[in-house]
Each structure stands twice: as C-alpha cells, then as structure tokens.
Amino acid sequence: MTSLLSLCDELLHEVFTFVNFPDLFRLAATCRTFKAYIKGNKLLWKDMYLQNFDEPPAWTEVDWELRLKDITHLQNILMSENEDVKRRNLRLVVQSIVDLLHHANKIQAQSRNIRFLQEQFENPLNRNVFLSSSGLYGYAADGTKRAGTEEQRAAPTAAERQLSAKLHAYFGTSYEIFGRTRSTAAHPYARSKVYDLRNYNNRNSWGPYLDDLSFRPDWEKIESIMIDLGFNMRNFIDSLDHGKGGDGDMYGTPFFGITPQSYVPIQEFVCPGVKALVESGSWKARNRQVKVMTQQPSIPLEARDPYGVSGTWRRIVCFLDYNDLYAFNFLSPDPTPGEMREPITTQEAIRLITMKIKVNKISDPGEGDRKDMPVVHFTGMSRSMHASWDPNANSKITGSVRMTQNGDVRWVTLSIFHGETRWRSECIQLGGIRSARGVIGTWFDKNYDPNGPAGPTAFWKVCEEDQGHVWEDEIDSVEG
Missing domain, CATH: 2.40.128.120 (Quinohemoprotein amine dehydrogenase alpha subunit, domain 2)
Structure with missing residues (x-):
C-alpha cells in the first residue's frame, strides 16, 4: 500500500493544500521528510495563502511562509479564551489586523481577509478586549464606570487606548448598544466627548487630531464621532418607512x-x-x-x-x-x-x-x-x-x-x-x-x-x- 511519504512532490503538494494552514506548521515538525518538503517551499506556501486570504498587490514582495506564520500567531491569540493573553498582545493584534485590511480585496464583499476577521470578532471576548479598551470604557475620577460592561475596560497606556479606538473605528458599530438609557451604552459618553468644546483648540486645528500640531489622528476622538454618528444614523433610518431616503448605516x-x-x-x-x-x-x-x-x-x-x-x-x-x-x-x-x-x-x-x-x-x-x-x-x-x-x-x-x-x-x-x-x-x-x-x-x-x-x-x-x-x-x- 502506498504511503504518504512515498508520493511524488506533485501529489504531495495537492494533498497538503487540503490541510488547514496552521496545521502545515505542525506537519513540518512530524518528520524530516515533511520538514524538508514543507519548509521553504514557496509555491506550497503561496497556494496555501491564496486559498485562505486575499492576494496582496502585485508591487509588494511577500514571504508567504512568514506571512502565514504571522497570521497563525494572530489567529491563536484571537481564538484564545485567556483574556490576559489577549490584553498583552493588543498592539500586535491591532497592527496585524490593520495590515490584513490594507491588503484586502478592494471588492469588499469578496474579501477573504475581511471574512476571516469578521468571523474572529463574533467572539464577544475579542470585542471586549480589542474594540473596547479606549478611554471611553474607563472609570471616572470618582470611581464610577463609564461606558461598557465590567469586562470592557480601558487599556493601561495611552498608546494602547489609541490602538483600540483605531480598531473600533475600523470595525464599526454593528455591536453597539443604541438604547437611550444609561445601561452599558457607549453613545452618551461618545456624545459627551464630541460636544465638549474643550476638545476643539488650535493645537488640533479643531479637527480629529492629537493636540500636538502634528495632524496625527486622535483615534479616541474619531471613535467617539463614529459611535455618535452611528447612533444618529441608526435612529434616522429606523424612523423612515422601510428605510426610504437613506443609504444605510455606513458603520454597520x-x-x-x-x-x-x-x-x-x-x-x-x-x-x-x-x-x-x-x-x-x-x-x-x-x-x-x-x-x-x-x-x-x-x-x-x-x-x-x-x-x-x-x-x-x-x-x-x-x-x-x-x-x-x-x-x-x-x-x-x-x-x-x-x-x-x-x-x-x-x-x-x-x-x-x-x-x-x-x-x-x-x-x-x-x-x-x-x-x-x-x-x-x-x-x-x-x-x-x-x-x-x-x-x-x-x-x-x-x-x-x-x-x-x-x-x-x-x-x-x-x-x-x-x-x-x-x-x-x-x-x-x-x-x-x-x-x-x-x-x-x-x-x-x-x-x-x-x-x-x-x-x-x-x-x-x-x-x-x-x-x-x-x-x-x-x-x-x-x-x-
């Protein structure tokens, strides 16, 4: 009976393309023969990548094996049930997701990158940690909780709070609570930030920028603007008969x-x-x-x-x-x-x-x-x-x-x-x-x-x- 190890390279290539890409790394560790075939096999790694993710622009140079290794690491973090693991890796996760989005298929409905990320963020723990760690979800000076649940809390550093707000602005408002009562909704706090005139000054040109004359985005401010606009658009669309007159919720x-x-x-x-x-x-x-x-x-x-x-x-x-x-x-x-x-x-x-x-x-x-x-x-x-x-x-x-x-x-x-x-x-x-x-x-x-x-x-x-x-x-x- 023919064994897997005795197959020619062409057949072995076809067999391996049916493997889940994270398992390909594990296969390479099972024996010398597999390691010799898999490690550094550019065509195999390219095929595996393109089966699961969008093809990057032609002008970019891609190390397919390294790229899949990085995505496997990202997936392991996103699939982990350990909240501390997620919080320790917030910076890496946000940077990796932004990279996947920037190299996604321009026809968004056909994008494998976006579909992969949407599936990962069906997990409420991912939404709590990565989308809800800006200052909106912290505590006031008197110890009262601002927006969100107890599981949604501000990251310890300003840089991490900015990164979480950026990812939230990229993600949108599909999971926001839009009720008018206090509950855990973010929109009353977002509205407070948007209409606080102290946030409009010459250091940020009165725009969505940091207060340092750099014109770098202030993602916490942008996050609040998005939440407030998303709330208002949702209410407006709901008030129309069958949504007539609107284009839908751009952040939904x-x-x-x-x-x-x-x-x-x-x-x-x-x-x-x-x-x-x-x-x-x-x-x-x-x-x-x-x-x-x-x-x-x-x-x-x-x-x-x-x-x-x-x-x-x-x-x-x-x-x-x-x-x-x-x-x-x-x-x-x-x-x-x-x-x-x-x-x-x-x-x-x-x-x-x-x-x-x-x-x-x-x-x-x-x-x-x-x-x-x-x-x-x-x-x-x-x-x-x-x-x-x-x-x-x-x-x-x-x-x-x-x-x-x-x-x-x-x-x-x-x-x-x-x-x-x-x-x-x-x-x-x-x-x-x-x-x-x-x-x-x-x-x-x-x-x-x-x-x-x-x-x-x-x-x-x-x-x-x-x-x-x-x-x-x-x-x-x-x-x-």
Whole structure:
C-alpha cells in the first residue's frame, strides 16, 4: 500500500493544500521528510495563502511562509479564551489586523481577509478586549464606570487606548448598544466627548487630531464621532418607512470599506500609469513617460487626482440645539483636565446632505504634507436630502484634500452661504486613499469661535457621475 511519504512532490503538494494552514506548521515538525518538503517551499506556501486570504498587490514582495506564520500567531491569540493573553498582545493584534485590511480585496464583499476577521470578532471576548479598551470604557475620577460592561475596560497606556479606538473605528458599530438609557451604552459618553468644546483648540486645528500640531489622528476622538454618528444614523433610518431616503448605516458592517482603493468604480478615464502609481501608494512618476503624460494640459484634472474627489458624495452632519450645547459646556464647572464631562442623552438634529464636487485645481504639497502627493482643490454644491429649505445644508462648497506626512488623507471643506464662508470641517479618510468607508471628522465655525457651535460629520462617495439632476451651472458658478 502506498504511503504518504512515498508520493511524488506533485501529489504531495495537492494533498497538503487540503490541510488547514496552521496545521502545515505542525506537519513540518512530524518528520524530516515533511520538514524538508514543507519548509521553504514557496509555491506550497503561496497556494496555501491564496486559498485562505486575499492576494496582496502585485508591487509588494511577500514571504508567504512568514506571512502565514504571522497570521497563525494572530489567529491563536484571537481564538484564545485567556483574556490576559489577549490584553498583552493588543498592539500586535491591532497592527496585524490593520495590515490584513490594507491588503484586502478592494471588492469588499469578496474579501477573504475581511471574512476571516469578521468571523474572529463574533467572539464577544475579542470585542471586549480589542474594540473596547479606549478611554471611553474607563472609570471616572470618582470611581464610577463609564461606558461598557465590567469586562470592557480601558487599556493601561495611552498608546494602547489609541490602538483600540483605531480598531473600533475600523470595525464599526454593528455591536453597539443604541438604547437611550444609561445601561452599558457607549453613545452618551461618545456624545459627551464630541460636544465638549474643550476638545476643539488650535493645537488640533479643531479637527480629529492629537493636540500636538502634528495632524496625527486622535483615534479616541474619531471613535467617539463614529459611535455618535452611528447612533444618529441608526435612529434616522429606523424612523423612515422601510428605510426610504437613506443609504444605510455606513458603520454597520464590520471592517467594511476600510481598504484603500475600496471605493468602486474608479474613474474609467484615469490613465493606467497614474492608476498604477495611486495603487502603489506613490504619486511621483517612476518613469519619464508617465511624468510627461501627467503634465500634458489635455489630460483632465480628474485623471491627475489620486484621491478620487470628483463625483457625488453623501454627507451626514449632526448638531445639538445651541441652548443645549451652551448649557452642557458653560453652565456647570469644568472637570479637571483629562476628565470627561458627564454623559448626555440629549437628542441631536441630523442632516443628510448630497454633495456634488469636482476638482478645480491641483497644486504641489505644502509644508507638513507628504512630498510625493499633490494637494487637490475642489468646488461644488451641497443640498439637503430631506429639507430643501434648510439654509445650513444648502450651500456652495470648496475645499482641499492632501496627504499628511504621517500618511493620512486629510480633507478640509468650507461651506459658503451668499458669498460668505460660514462653516469649516476637518476630517480624515478612514482606511486611507479612496476608501469606501469615506471621511470622518468635525465641523465648526470658520472663525474658530470657542463658544461653538461644533459637532460631528462624515461623508462617503456614492457615484462618479451625476445622477441626472446635477447642479452643473451652479457648480461652475463657484469658479466664476
């Protein structure tokens, strides 16, 4: 009878591809013959990887065996029932997950990476440890618990709290408790953080950034914005008949839309050379031919835009009644620095807005920008989807997109009413360049008024071309 050890290499390869990839490492330790065949077998490890995970971009160099070894280590941590093991490895887990998301299939519904992660986070222990370890889930100075259950507690270091908040922002809100009562819901504490005007200052440009002038994302702030917007979107959608008028909850599907380039379709007329550079993460032309092409005046601005700005975007803006905002911030003593204000369940107003924008200028990066990526300027119009009379939703829009030195995509928008700028927003694109999840951040008075108002906003792209009722004349008039 033929034994497994006597099979030819081709048959052995086929047999091993039916093994679960973590077991392949164990097989290599069973005997010298298997070790000699498995260890360093690039084709076998590549086939095993591609059976279970998405193929990385062609421009990346991959050590398939090492990559599967790292994922096996990640899987062992995620499948462990030992909470201490998970907490000790929070940094490694978050970094590994972010890497899997950044190399996932751009067609998110077909992504093996995302499916793998979604399955792992069906485990409530993983959600408790890795998604619920930011400051929102800590304890107040008087010892009272903030958001979450006793199993959900803040990590001991600021860096770990930021990492947990980042992963939560990438994951979304599908497991959030959205009741209005205190219970264990996070949204009253998230809302408190979002509307605490102490968090808007010159050190963070009033945006979702750390207070150090670096424009690095403050993931705990972004986490709170996402939770608050997710709560408001869920309530809004539930209030509509069969969800009419809404696009659904952008944060309701775990890890959806975080992969760079996951917005589809990309403009068909983007020339292949420019598209390749965008996908590789570098705008600078790597050969003279592409560089010359991008400098030709006949090439549309959209074809030179690596961020995919032009098109129709859906936007959500939330705000408190100003009397409520003022009372929350100024009618009681400020907490000590570093302490949050009391949680609030005050109902917010919500506006769903359609923005139609197009590129009108591309300039070189400035100080503080990444030097191999341009600054793209845009102009357009915004219209309320549900209240055509709303003066704060119907406006002209101008703005810019750039990549910071840290590699984050930063969006700035200005809302113009009757020729005068009124509101400004500072946002980052979750996941990176051209991600389907879109942009999230804050809006505020263009004069940076310390008395407000201010609040959360987000927007995501819905289509490249107009849907038949674009306000082209009005958009063009902005440039006139």
